[in-house]
Amino acid sequence: xxxxxxxxxxxxxxxxxxxxxxxxxxxxxxxxxxxxxxxxxxxxxxxxxxxxxxxxxxxxxxxxxxxxxxxxxxxxxxxxxxxxxxxxxxxxxxxxxxxxxxxxxxxxxxxxxxxxxxxxxxxxxxxxxxxxxxxxxxxxxxxxxxxxxx
Numbered sequence: 001x002x003x004x005x006x007x008x009x010x011x012x013x014x015x016x017x018x019x020x021x022x023x024x025x026x027x028x029x030x031x032x033x034x035x036x037x038x039x040x041x042x043x044x045x046x047x048x049x050x051x052x053x054x055x056x057x058x059x060x061x062x063x064x065x066x067x068x069x070x071x072x073x074x075x076x077x078x079x080x081x082x083x084x085x086x087x088x089x090x091x092x093x094x095x096x097x098x099x100x101x102x103x104x105x106x107x108x109x110x111x112x113x114x115x116x117x118x119x120x121x122x123x124x125x126x127x128x129x130x131x132x133x134x135x136x137x138x139x140x141x142x143x144x145x146x147x148x149x150x
Contacts (some may be wrong), residue, residue: 026051026070027069031065031067034065040057041057042055050068051067075109077106080105089132102118102121103126105117115131116131
């Protein structure tokens with residue numbers, strides 16, 4: 001299970017993917033059960049893994065969900081504004097001594113836990129901090145990531 005978590009976290013940061021319209025029926029069925037009425041659906045196969053990501057709009061919000069080849073729903077990711085962060089996350093974030101410009105904040109819900117990724121950009125590099133909902137820094141700092149795309 002930790003391997004899946006690490007894989008999804010890595011995928012969020014270094015996406016080596018390709019768009020596909022060939023998605024196994026069980027995965028598509030699982031997606032439709034989790035997110036009925038989703039629109040603007042775009043599937044992505046993640047290279048060198050058994051994971052699929054799907055970008056879509058649900059309830060007027062753009063999101064990305066992850067499924068494995070068995071059709072199991074693994075995680076959901078969506079952008080979030082700083083003012084919508086839980087208080088404990090805001091407090092921890094205010095203590096992070098990060099350089100660069102805050103590029104994005106993303107909320108990740110995975111295996112019953114919610115955490116937040118803060119992505120900073122500086123001189124073509126990204127630095128990422130992950131803070132759990134209770135304010136703990138889960139990954140103090142992920143090594144600088146060069147040329148990551150999403």
